[in-house]
Amino acid sequence: MELTNYNGLWALGFIPVLILIHSLRHRSVPRQTTTLFIWEQVLKQESGSVSLGSWIKNLSMLIQILIIILFSLGLAKPVWFTKKGLPQDHILVLDISASMKTTLESGNRFDHARTAAIxxxxxxxxxxxxxxxxxxxxxxxxxSFSSDRSALKQVLRKLKASDVPGDMEKAVHLAQSFSVAERMARIHVITDGAGYDLPSLTRSDDRIHPVIVPGPEHQPSRNVGITRFEFRKQKGSASGFEALVRVRNYMTDPAVFKLQIFSDRQSILDQKIGLDAGEHRTLIYRFNNISPSVLKAQVTVxxxxxxxxxxxxxxNYPPKLRVYLVSKGGFFINQILGVYPHxxxxxxxxxxxxxxxxxxSRNDIVILDRVAPQGPLNGSFLLIDSLPKEIPVTQxxxxxxxxxxxxxSLSPIANSLRHTQFKINTAKKVRLDKQVTPVLxxxxxxxxxxFHDDRVKAVIMGFDLENSDLPLRVAFPVLIKNMIQWLAPEKQPFAFTSLAAGxxxxxxxxxxxTRDDSVQVRLPSNRWERFRVSGSRFEFNPTHTVGLYKVKTSGQRTQFSVNLFNENESDITIRRGNQVNHHQDSGTGLIHPVYRKEGMDRKKSAKPIWPLVLAMALILIGFEFMLWLQRIKGR
Amino acid sequence: MESILDESFLRKLESIRAAALKGGQGVASGIHRSYKAGSSQEFMDYRRYHPGDDIRYVDWTVFGRTDRLFIKLFHAEKEQTLYILLDVSRSMGSGPGSKAEYAKKTAAALSYMGLASQDQVWVTSFSEDLDIARESEKGKHLYLSVQEYISSLGSEGMTDFNGALERFAASGNTPGTVVVISDLLDPGGYKDGFRALLHSRHKPTLIQILDPEEIRPRFKGHVSLEDVESGKIRHFLVNKIRLKRYEHRMKEFLLDIGQFCRQRGIDYHLADTGIAFEDFFLGYLQSEHLTGKSG
Structure with a gap:
């Protein structure tokens, strides 16, 4: 039996109180008598003996103490583990992180993990x-939970290791959430034990049963890898670029390998590098007269x-943003737009x-500064002191x-402007329709x-910039940048071109x-896949394979790369604490670490027994009630 | 000195005694007169000689005529000795209705009747020991002396009932009527004492005085009962069931006393202090007469 809620034992604190109450109740009244020897004969006759009588005298208190103990036990939610009989749940947690792709003499680590799971x-x-x-x-x-063996094995056969870094702790926590007290499941963590501290994760929980693959009979794994690769334009040079490469030797022996960098499949670097055991090195290279779009670095080892x-x-080169400004001598807006290079x-x-x-139609944004539109609005507009009829606003x-x-604060246009104050001489007094969102x-x-609908995307400034001190404030360029970014987000230079796997x-x-309704993505396997979109933002999640991805819409083409870039995951060495003291299970042939508790070997089913405990307490209450009636009758 | 018995009750006893003398069979005769083959000169009857009889009483004239031995039987002398043994242990003095007072009144009334009948009256007390320093009295005029002695008695000491009676029996007193007034609440028992009296050819009478609370206790709850004589304490719960068991046990105790006395010809009277003394005593005299123990 095991208690799942030790807080329930607080009720035991009532026992001393009960004993105190009983001791107070038993204070006797002194009396003198001439017939004590008659009373003694009466007491001696009662229930056969005096000792039994004294036991009966305390029976009520003993029963009440027992009731408190049972109630306390019930609150502590006891569960009973049976070794056999009841069906048990099992949760197989399979490590599919990149390190499971480590090749062995036959297959890779994940192949062994799959075999163990089957x-x-x-x-x-x-x-x-x-x-x-x-x-x-x-x-x-x-x-999900199933007793269909063939379906379970089918899922395991289809499962593959990915290129993503693993988070075993999160997976174990998810498994624990399914292993509740009422139906305690056994959690089989099938992993290579690389990149994290397995014992600290599993020691505190008897439900977890780690299975380490591969076994200790395999040779230690060897790896040299690139853990960082960045590329940027050289400052002050139109065609100069800088590349940063970080390489690391995870082996216990020195390694000599070849590092190559390719720009659009053309080799721009070929160098032999030697690293001591465990050494990592950051290398910076400068290249001139190249205009790369895709760069690839690789170690040959x-x-x-x-x-x-x-x-x-x-x-990705920043796309050119076409802006048409119609202004009657708007000095400030003209000046600020000239600052943005793209x-x-x-x-x-x-x-x-x-x-x-x-x-x-030819420009991405049209800015009307104190000018009324000469046609219907259809596109993205910045309207300064101009209020066309298409905007549902009443002046x-x-x-x-x-x-x-x-x-x-919810508007992206107000980013970094929360505390900005400025003065305006006059402004349009307006009432906004529900479709219009206030910013200031x-x-x-x-x-x-x-205002944003199917045809129009517009930012309206209801005052003349020349009639305010806003252009003289630091916040002005920030506001204009936010407006441009909101009006034409697809034309912004990408902040990211390289993603971590996952x-x-x-x-x-x-x-x-957006009206096209779909986006095509070319995966590293060179296969194109079409994805449906439902808004102005496209998000692509299955980045679990390293490589180059290309994205194609009706209006733009772009690409991004996915790399592991995770030092822990690249360290495929099974940690010392995770690999020692293995033993082979004679029944299943699997390798188990011996640091797990013996109790985990047992096949246990948890059955809550608080209803039984509560029933016993209620029976005792009934018995105590009968005794009380008997005492009342006797008085 | 305050009188134990009031004047009206003494006059009532006097009239009862006078009626008894006139009728010869009065209610008072039972306590001062018993018939027996005695040594007075008043001839009563003959009976056959048995070995061991005093040959001085053989009627040789009859022997000469009938060739058989007869001895002459005479009326025993009417004067007899009345011993009153009064229990003055601590148990007699406890309780709401004082048993000691009740016992003293009984002893005083008996003494008065005995003295008025010209009997030898010997009143003494006992608790752990027997007061043997007393001498017998005779004559009604000595009632005041007896009353003074009875009044002076306090309730002290533990009861050694058997010891006291055995000592009395062994003191060589002339056999007579021994009235023992006690509550008989002695864990050591009472039977050996009475056996000793009977062995010494005394005629014992037992007047047991008990308080109603001793016969049917009324208290309940958790109590610490302390024995008034030994000081022994017992803690326990007194409830309705236990009270019933106590009453049952007390009844058995009293029945056992009654049976013992009946088997040995001992007059036994139970006095409940809940009953007025005069009612008890007159009832006692009446029962002595009706049961045929009168002289």
């Missing part, structure tokens, strides 16, 4: 159920782990109606020197607001791309 499934009694969890960057339920031998970096700006004092449609006059109340509020009217890839889509 062995466990086959050895289970028919009444037992099993669940299969894969432990990658995030744990995943590959198969005979080791057991390929995932970190080749890495990629993608260099912005292709066209400035005009007027935009005739005849060329309106052409200008709107209700002019406000003088409105007092700024605050920025809408004043005491009388919203001052900046956004990390999702995300990109913004233009309204036109």
């Amino acid at each position: 062995g466990i499934i086959e050895s289970l009694p028919h009444s037992d159920r099993a669940m299969i969890l894969s432990a990658g960057t995030t744990p995943f339920i590959e198969q 005979r080791d057991d782990f390929d995932v970190d031998n080749t890495v990629w970096a993608v260099f 912005l292709n700006l066209t400035v005009s004092e007027s935009l005739p109606a005849s060329s309106w449609d052409e200008v709107v 209700a006059g002019i406000v003088d020197t409105p007092k700024i109340l605050g920025w809408n 509020a004043s005491d009388h009217s919203p001052l900046i607001y956004t 990390q999702p890839f995300a990109m913004e889509l233009s309204p036109h791309e």
